[in-house]
Amino acid sequence: MLQNTLSRTNAVGKALLCLMTSALLFSIMGVCIRFASETVDNPTVVFFRNAVGLFIFIPMLLKHGFSFIKTDKLWMHTWRSIVGLAAMYGFFYAIAHLKLSNAMVFSYSSPIFIPLIAYFFLKERISKGMIIAAVVGLMGVLMVAKPDQGVFNAISFIGLGACFLSAMAFVTVRALTNTEPPERIVFYFCIFGTLISSIPMYWHWRVFTIKELALLITAGLLANISQLFMSYAYSLAPAGQIGPMNYIAIIFAGIWGFVFWHEIPDLYSILGISIILMAILGCNPTITAKVKQLIKS
Secondary structure, three states: OHHHHHHHHHHHHHHHHHHHHHHHHHHHHHHHHHHHOOOOOHHHHHHHHHHHHHHHOHHHHHHHHHHHHOOOOHHHHHHHHHHHHHHHHHHHHHHHHOOHHHHHHHHOOHHHOHHHHHHHHHOOOOOHHHHHHHHHHHHHHHHHHOHHHOOOOHHHHHHHHHHHHHHHHHHHHHHHOOOOOHHHHHHHHHHHHHHHHHHHHHOOOOOOOHHHHHHHHHHHHHHHHHHHHHHHHHHHOOHHHHHHHHHHHHHHHHHHHHHHHOOOOOHHHHHHHHHHHHHHHOOOHHHHHHHHHHHHO
């Protein structure tokens, strides 16, 4: 029994590390998108993010053949792609029009919704710690975003909508990982995302500069590698249990915002980030135990 407990703890630790790596890569992707969005429209950015990912899977298809993409969960892949793509349009729009840290706040506030969605769709248990983490995290999110600076305007509603859709996509990924490998999940998201996003992108097509292409391709690569880490993380542990680790991306985004755009967090932002960290470390006993273990080692 002790061995099983240690095994579960190690699996959760790996999941948290993968999710943190995913958040870091995703924040760097946000930097590329922010720079690209200065001259490139949102539909084109979304298309490149998906299309670039397809090239990552060419070696896998050549090695494993079409057995690599064989699945009995096509409808779930389709649903995950639709909600994920809708969230992507909203999130990328927020990156282009808000401070990077604020945009990340909306994107990575999905853990607020994940436990509830996981409860209804996957029948995962919701502990008091998860509920407290969600409530405390929401307080931190509002302090970082600040209502007096536009949380309730149209752009922010788009960001919040993307947040909810992302939570639905994450929970669907969790369900898919019961039978599907992470690579297959990301592949189907890329193929469906590319096909759907090519429609609005068609009306905005033009010749792009080398700088624009470099930013778009880099963003696509980082996004898909981040997706692989995220999918693997949710294959190791329940969505509601590790979801709060997504908040760490807000801190990464704040660092990039300061480095590239001299965005300095005010007192409310610092307090909000501190509260978000409390939601991660104080309200989730598994994360707290793992952090203590890492400190001791």
